[in-house]
Amino acid sequence: MLPSAHAHAMQVEREVLGKVSPTAERRDAIQRTVRSLLETVRKEADARDLGLEVMLVGSVAKDTYLNDPDIDVFVLFPELISRNKLEKTGLDIGRRTLTKVEERYAEHPYIHGEWEGLEVDLVPCYHIKDPQCLRSAVDRTPFHTRYVQSHLGEGQKGEVRLLKRFAKGVGVYGAEARVQGFSGYLLEILVMKYGSFRAVLEHASEWKKGVTLGLEEDQGKRFQDPLVFYDPVDRGRNVASALSANSFALFIHAAREYLKAPSERFFFPSPREPLSVEDIRKAVAERGTGMVVVELDRPDLIDDNLYPQARKSLDGLAALLASYDFTVLDKTFHIGDRIRFVIELRSLTLPRAARHNGPPAWIDNASSFLEKWKGAGLSEPFLENGHWSVMVRREHTGPKSLIEAKFSSAGPGSDLRDLKGLRVETGEMAISERNRSALSLLLDKRKNWEV
Numbered sequence: 001m002l003p004s005a006h007a008h009a010m011q012v013e014r015e016v017l018g019k020v021s022p023t024a025e026r027r028d029a030i031q032r033t034v035r036s037l038l039e040t041v042r043k044e045a046d047a048r049d050l051g052l053e054v055m056l057v058g059s060v061a062k063d064t065y066l067n068d069p070d071i072d073v074f075v076l077f078p079e080l081i082s083r084n085k086l087e088k089t090g091l092d093i094g095r096r097t098l099t100k101v102e103e104r105y106a107e108h109p110y111i112h113g114e115w116e117g118l119e120v121d122l123v124p125c126y127h128i129k130d131p132q133c134l135r136s137a138v139d140r141t142p143f144h145t146r147y148v149q150s151h152l153g154e155g156q157k158g159e160v161r162l163l164k165r166f167a168k169g170v171g172v173y174g175a176e177a178r179v180q181g182f183s184g185y186l187l188e189i190l191v192m193k194y195g196s197f198r199a200v201l202e203h204a205s206e207w208k209k210g211v212t213l214g215l216e217e218d219q220g221k222r223f224q225d226p227l228v229f230y231d232p233v234d235r236g237r238n239v240a241s242a243l244s245a246n247s248f249a250l251f252i253h254a255a256r257e258y259l260k261a262p263s264e265r266f267f268f269p270s271p272r273e274p275l276s277v278e279d280i281r282k283a284v285a286e287r288g289t290g291m292v293v294v295e296l297d298r299p300d301l302i303d304d305n306l307y308p309q310a311r312k313s314l315d316g317l318a319a320l321l322a323s324y325d326f327t328v329l330d331k332t333f334h335i336g337d338r339i340r341f342v343i344e345l346r347s348l349t350l351p352r353a354a355r356h357n358g359p360p361a362w363i364d365n366a367s368s369f370l371e372k373w374k375g376a377g378l379s380e381p382f383l384e385n386g387h388w389s390v391m392v393r394r395e396h397t398g399p400k401s402l403i404e405a406k407f408s409s410a411g412p413g414s415d416l417r418d419l420k421g422l423r424v425e426t427g428e429m430a431i432s433e434r435n436r437s438a439l440s441l442l443l444d445k446r447k448n449w450e451v
Contacts, residue, residue, distance in 0.1 A: 009198065009262035016267045017158050020066050020165045033116045034060060034071060037097075040115075041073055041122065044093045051078050052089075053127060057145040059184055062152065064160040066168075071120045074142060076127035079135065083108070090124025098122060105302055107136045131234040143233040144185050151192055151215075151232075162197035162267075163187045169267040170254040171448050172247040177307040180244035182251070186229060189215060189239065193229075201255040209245070254447070269448035274440040281431050283443050289329060290348030292321075292399050293430040293438060294341040294407070297421035306335065309413020314341050316411035317403065324395070324402055325350055334438035338421065342435075342442045343399070348426050350397045353378045358388035400424045 022030065038054055045052040058072030059065035075093060077086045087108050094111025095101050098120055101113040110123040126135040131143045152160070164187055167173035172181035182190075193213060194200045207227070214230035226248040227240040258266050275283070284291055294317060299306065310333050318328045327346035334340045358369040361383060369388050373381050379391035396402035403424045408417060425432075431439065 005262065009259075012262045012264055013162055013197065016165060016264055017162055020161050020267075021158060022065070022067055026067065030060065030065075030069065030118070033118055037071060037073065037115045037120065041075065041093065041097050044096055045075055048089055048093075050081060050089070052076065055142055055145070057141050058121075061145050062148045062188065063157055064148070064152070064164070064184065064188055066161060066164060069118070071115065071118055072141075073120060073122050074138075075122065075124045076142065077124060079126050079128060081126075083135070086124050086126070090122070093124075094122035106304070107138060110138075132236075134234075140231075140234060140237075147233050148185070148188050148192075152188060156191050156196070159191045159195075159197040159200075160188050163191060163200055165267045166197070166201075166254070166258070167251070169265075169269050169448060170250060172251050172254075175242035177242075177304045179247070180242055181247045182243060183239065186239045186243075189229060189232065198259075201259055204252055204255040205259060207248075207252050209248070250447075254449070257447075257449070263449065265449040270451045272444070272446075272448070272451045274436040275444055277431060277433055277436060280436065280439050280443060281428075284431065287344075290345045290399075290427055291430045291439065292341075292343040292345060292348070292403070293425045293435050294343070294403055295421065295423040295425075296339045296341075296416055296419060298335065298338050299415045299420075301415055305415070309416055310335060310339055310341075313339075313412035313416050317341055317407060318343060320406055320410035321345065321399055321402065325354065326399060326402075330442055332438075332442045334441050336437060339416070340435060340438035342438050344442060345399065348398060350394060352394055352397060353391045354394040356390050356392045358390065360387050362386070398426065400426050 034056060038056060042054045045054050053076040055061075055074045055076060056072070057074050058070070060069050060071055075090050077089070091103065091109055091111055094113065098111060098113025098115055101111050103109055104112050104121075106123075108124070110121060112119065112121050114120060123138055123141075125138045125141065128134065128139050131140050134140060164173060164184060167182050167187060172179065173184075173187075174181050175183035175186070190200045190213075191197065193215060194203050209226050210224075210228070212228040212230075214235075215232045216230070216235065221236055223238045223241070225238055225241055225243065226245045227243050229239045231237040231239045254266060301309070314331055314333045318331050321343060322328055328343060329346055330344040332342050334342070356373075356377070358373075358381065359366050366388060370381050373390045373392075377390040377392045381388050381390045383389075396405070404422065407422070408419050412419070425435070
């Protein structure tokens, strides 16, 4: 980076850090809220007389939070307590403590709610002594919190805030299934690894798929993920296991673009509005392709269960169309009030005739092929390079009838398999106000900082 660009980057980062760091007043208010919350949770926990401990975890405990943090509170149970009692008691403590409660599910249920205006996750877990002896994945979280508290330098907390805001602005912040991006913990240990926000970007700009990182020398088992970062508290785990190839690649691209031209737009992108129906219609006409929108009712599932099923369903839908000779050019899905799958096809129509290839003429069952297709196809059987072929009548010449007939057997997600509310629109019928957001997701390829 040239000296002038370096100075500009420093100015951008100072201004961003000023915006994302909590003020002294905000920090005091959050600490008061946390103290009152922990006091109340501890009273509820002590009343159970089970030897429970209460621990603040996550970004507030590590002082790496942005302006409006969620508060993560864990209730630690002795290992001898049954899983059923842990879940029941943990949920009851959450319901008695928080307002606007909602039961959510990770590896086991927990309570999401509010306390004095801040969102709170109250999670039961086991109080284990060794992260190699986990009873559930969330048992590892207290170890993560303590590790960051003891290893992250005071001066690096601002660097973590910058990196978190950058990942959020780019669109790759969060390990949840909806994003498949970088967890807060992964970003924290990346700063520990490289020292600063900009050093992370400089190294990331040179990453290749399969890059392997760690904070310790001895790393342990091998992984096949796009990015591998060995967990310093559990070396048999890849902290970046949730990161998709696309999110990995987007982060690399964003790092390179930022280093070339630093801008606050990487941290605070402009809101992205759906394209107008008229702009969608013009774009599709210019491409000369065919759009298919498949709608389903949205099942009552949390995002971490719904999004993997939607991706699986989209892949199954694309494979179904390809198996019937439709050429899939692009695909995506949008989850709002309903689930919408968008598939862009080279063409919405196929000829009535399809070629069906048979066996070579010299094998014994060649006669059965001839008997089956003699007078039954759109041509008589013919030879090419010694093999029989015949032109047959295609079962489906358009995607709508094919999807309506076959989608349920194309491997949709388990909770989408009954295809409740199935609606298939193609061509001009698909280009409508109701489908704007879904179609825009496919057609508008600008990166967040380019909007």
